[in-house]
Amino acid sequence: MIAYRTLDDADLAHKRVLVRVDLNVPMDCGRVTDDTRIKAILPTIRAITQKGGKAVLISHFGRPKGRDESQSLAPLAKALEAQLGHSVAFASDCVGAAAESAIARLAAGDVIVLENTRFHAGEEKNAPEFIQALASLGDVYVNDSFSTAHRAHASTAGLAGVLPAYAGRSMQGELDALTKALEAPERPVLAVVGGAKVSTKLELLGNLVHKVDILVIAGGMANTFLAAMGHKVGKSLCEHDLGDTARAILEEAKTAKCEIVLPVDAVVTKEFKANAAHRVVDVDHVADDEMILDAGPASVAQVVEKLKGVKTVVWNGPFGAFELPPFDAATVAVAKEVAALTKAGRLLSVAGGGDTVAALNHAKAGCDFSYVSTAGGAFLEWLEGKALPGVEALKPGASA
Numbered sequence: 598m599i600a601y602r603t604l605d606d607a608d609l610a611h612k613r614v615l616v617r618v619d620l621n622v623p624m625d626c627g628r629v630t631d632d633t634r635i636k637a638i639l640p641t642i643r644a645i646t647q648k649g650g651k652a653v654l655i656s657h658f659g660r661p662k663g664r665d666e667s668q669s670l671a672p673l674a675k676a677l678e679a680q681l682g683h684s685v686a687f688a689s690d691c692v693g694a695a696a697e698s699a700i701a702r703l704a705a706g707d708v709i710v711l712e713n714t715r716f717h718a719g720e721e722k723n724a725p726e727f728i729q730a731l732a733s734l735g736d737v738y739v740n741d742s743f744s745t746a747h748r749a750h751a752s753t754a755g756l757a758g759v760l761p762a763y764a765g766r767s768m769q770g771e772l773d774a775l776t777k778a779l780e781a782p783e784r785p786v787l788a789v790v791g792g793a794k795v796s797t798k799l800e801l802l803g804n805l806v807h808k809v810d811i812l813v814i815a816g817g818m819a820n821t822f823l824a825a826m827g828h829k830v831g832k833s834l835c836e837h838d839l840g841d842t843a844r845a846i847l848e849e850a851k852t853a854k855c856e857i858v859l860p861v862d863a864v865v866t867k868e869f870k871a872n873a874a875h876r877v878v879d880v881d882h883v884a885d886d887e888m889i890l891d892a893g894p895a896s897v898a899q900v901v902e903k904l905k906g907v908k909t910v911v912w913n914g915p916f917g918a919f920e921l922p923p924f925d926a927a928t929v930a931v932a933k934e935v936a937a938l939t940k941a942g943r944l945l946s947v948a949g950g951g952d953t954v955a956a957l958n959h960a961k962a963g964c965d966f967s968y969v970s971t972a973g974g975a976f977l978e979w980l981e982g983k984a985l986p987g988v989e990a991l992k993p994g995a996s997a
Contacts, residue, residue, distance in 0.1 A: 717958030741765025746987030791816030791914025862893030
């Protein structure tokens with residue numbers, strides 16, 4: 598299990614607590630269109646203020662090249678205030694006089710959002726002088742942004758090297774869920790890996806065959822494996838040049854005693870559009886002018902049967918083109934089965950990355966999973982077995 602300090606270990610009374618959050622949320626004309634990440638940080642803010650700390654929130658937004666008022670965090674301070682039910686101040690910079698004076702006015706239990714850290718080049722460079730400028734504003738550092746933990750930036754990793762560092766509630770929940778799913782899971786473990794291309798998930802597949810007992814390969818990437826095994830996949834999305842790689846992964850799985858599950862039938866069509874004419878065929882009968890857009894009912898039944906015998910499920914990626922009905926059927930069916938088994942107490946289920954959250958929400962199943970991560974890159978890098986700078990920095994001995 599990962600050892601890291603949490604808010605339960607921290608004395609925060611009257612202290613300035615620099616909290617790395619992720620306020621990089623979807624916006625439209627200055628209005629937040631998805632407040633999932635805002636809601637996720639509320640428990641941490643409340644824990645800090647209830648302990649008498651001053652919550653000083655730092656975040657990036659977008660990819661500005663220097664100061665860009667169109668990417669200011671000012672609207673996010675207002676959005677947070679509405680969710681928190683508590684006044685939230687805003688500082689026009691994240692370092693320097695503007696930040697210092699705004700923080701100096703805070704009383705115990707107050708909350709402030711500092712301006713976009715990416716207005717300064719030192720953020721992404723993890724520059725020592727920028728780290729020190731940020732650190733001078735706080736007494737304690739809390740990281741509550743797992744979604745940015747794969748970046749070795751000043752506010753995600755650098756600060757933990759100069760201030761006492763702790764995991765926030767959202768970070769703590771994410772690490773606990775991922776540890777239970779992959780580092781110390783209840784076995785057998787089944788992983789679903791879908792998505793378009795094998796090339797984007799080579800490290801993920803290479804790691805999982807040594808971590809899980811059953812690996813279900815789905816989505817467009819399954820076509821590459823089917824083609825590598827000699828099946829014709831017609832006009833389907835397929836990386837034919839990765840045939841040798843796919844076969845090597847299959848062999849590696851055999852050595853690791855990891856069972857690979859591939860589609861046995863498919864829903865095929867001649868047009869990539871919603872409600873296109875389609876048919877179900879076994880994987881040996883895809884015509885040259887057809888493309889696979891979903892796994893078929895026999896493939897779904899095969900996965901459902903496997904689910905009955907496992908204790909832990911890790912899910913990344915859809916089974917098909919779930920945005921286009923009826924090619925969402927396999928994703929919806931398997932998601933609902935995992936959700937039902939989880940709700941019945943028979944499974945621990947952890948999902949995240951890429952289109953996964955959207956796919957599970959489409960299936961109306963995500964709310965019944967044990968944990969659904971909104972982190973994209975960080976979730977994937979964790980599954981790939983990589984050390985995340987923002988997490989490593991929280992381990993005992995890693996910071997001041």
